Amino acid sequence: MKSDDSINGVLLVDKGQDMTSHDVVAVARRCLDMKKIGHCGTLDPMATGMLILVLGSATRIQDLLMSEDKEYTGTLKLGETTNSQDAEGEVLLKRPVPEDLTLEQVKAAFDTLKGDFYQTPPMVSAVKINGVPLYKLARKGQEVEREPRFVRVYDYEITRFEPPYVDFRVVCSKGFYVRSYANDIGEKLGCGGHLSALRRTRSGHFKLLPGKHVTFDMLKGGQKEQVLTSILSLYDVSKLRGA
Known part of the structure; x- marks a missing residue:
């Protein structure tokens, strides 16, 4: 897979049931045509809700985002x-x-x-x-x-x-x-x-809000353009965290 190195930021995913956090990352990689994606805090397959994905250069703040309440x-x-x-x-x-x-x-x-x-x-x-x-x-x-x-x-x-x-x-x-x-x-x-x-x-300063997150089905369906509009830039993340 040729990686798209132009994508950087944070993506909020509303994880569904019966899938691992790794499954979400794998599908996001295919949807966005990129390899450098991590997640901030594992959710069990049974659990749903907020899963933060860090994309590209945003992976450097992965530990910071994982450390929050x-x-x-x-x-x-x-x-x-x-x-x-x-x-x-x-x-x-x-x-x-x-x-x-x-x-x-x-x-x-x-x-x-x-x-x-x-x-x-x-x-x-x-x-x-x-x-x-x-x-x-x-x-x-x-x-x-x-x-x-x-x-x-x-x-x-x-x-x-x-x-x-x-x-x-x-x-x-x-x-x-x-x-x-x-x-x-x-x-x-x-x-x-x-x-x-x-x-x-x-998770930390991030909540699931309409229009601010994506679903697993959107990622699996390859809705790349719609997913791209939901990515928060590192500047947006910094403002949200008050940094």
Whole structure:
């Protein structure tokens, strides 16, 4: 593929379900006829929403954009623990959800995971141990000790409480696993739980806004001219970030 070296900037993609972040990058490369594309923060195949792509010379600010806080909306399903901590995994344990569970008790569990704390990454993740991604070990049925990571929850909101489901919004730091968050809250409530839906609505200063982002279908359909009009220049990015 002959690379188009004239394209530089940031592209906001509304990622759909059942695709990896790498899939999005691969399709963007074909659509734009260029090789130098990276993404700023992996989204699991189940997750949807904001995926920032950096194009051309914008790849030099990839680490900077990845380091910023994120905002998600998600759904916690209580009563079932899975090996991946989300709905795509195998159910390991089922426990009854207390019939008298109250919203106040759920809020109390969420409150324990607000602010600064250490979080243990899930086994089904891209975190590497001795150079090997954890998910590869998990596929072999292996479970190894993982070093907890320092993370931060800036804010959260419970938007729906209809047991066994709890909808929530969370604002968190880089490196935060919402799957582990859901799993840990389920354990604090004594019935277990897993993440059944997830959408990233913001990454740093970037939000998904009409006319400012593209979809996977637009990239896959080769709508290059329309995609090009959605690319933010490095100057636009600098102004948005107040730099």
